[in-house]
Amino acid sequence: MSTVGVILAAGSGSRTGLTIPKQFLKLGGKTVLEHSVQTFHDNKGIDEIVIVTAPEYMEQVKGLVQKNSWSKVTAILTGGKERYESSLAAVGHFSHAPETIMLFHDAARPLVSKRIIDDALKAMESFDAIDVAIPAVDTIVQCDSKGTCMTAIQDRSLLWHMQTPQGFRQKTIAEAYRIALKDARFNTTDDCGTVLRYLPEVKVGIVPGSKENIKLTYADDLSLLKFLLSKRER
Ligand code: CTP
C-alpha cells in the first residue's frame, strides 16, 4: 500500500488580485509551490507525489520538477475549474489502487511541516478520512446572505479552522464523489465536506494543524509568510 501526496495547484488565485497564480509567486527564493512539494518530498512516509495544475502551467511545473530533481513526482495532472475537480483528477489517477492513502494539500500552504504530515499519516492508521485543523480563536457568527445581520452565534469550543492536508483512502474519496456527482444538489465543497455529506458513516479524524500552516489567499499574506519562513529558518 502506498502513500501519495497530492499537491493542488490548479487555482487562479483570483483573490490576490495578481496576474500570476499565487502558487507561482516567490517566497524566499523559491516558488510557493516548491516549498509545498519539497516538504512532502523530504518526508520518508510519502512514497509518491502528484501535482495537479492548469494546462497553461504544465510546462512550468515540469521545469520545477526537473530543477529540483523531485524523483517522487510520478505525474503532473490537469486540474479543473473548481477545486474538487482538481482533487477528482488525482482520485481518478489512482483508481487502480483503492487502498492508496492520499494526502491532498493546497499548494498555497507552503509552510506545512514534517510534523503535520507525520501526524496525518499516523492518523490514517485509525481513520479512512482525516483533516488537519486548528481550534477557532475568535467567536464565529453566522450572518444572512447579504452580510448585514447576524443570524446565530456558534459555540466556539466546537469550531475549528480547516487546513490541509486532508487524507483519505482512495476508495473512500472515490466512493464519496461517485455518490455526490449523481446528486443534482451537489455544490462544490472541499473533499472532507464531500465525505461528511455523502458517506456519513465514515468518521473524519482531526489532526492538529498549526498557526503557521496558513493559506496564501490575499497578496499581503505574502509578507506574513516571509516573516514566518525567516523565523523557521533561524
Ligand atoms: N485549486 C485547484 N484547482 C482549482 C481551485 C483551487 O487545484 N480549481 C487549489 C489552489 O491552487 C490552491 C488550493 O486549491 O492551492 C486552495 O484553493 P484557493 O485558496 O481557493 O485557491 P484559488 O482558487 O487559486 O484562489 P481564489 O479562490 O482566490 O481564486
Ligand code: MG
Ligand atoms: Mg478558490
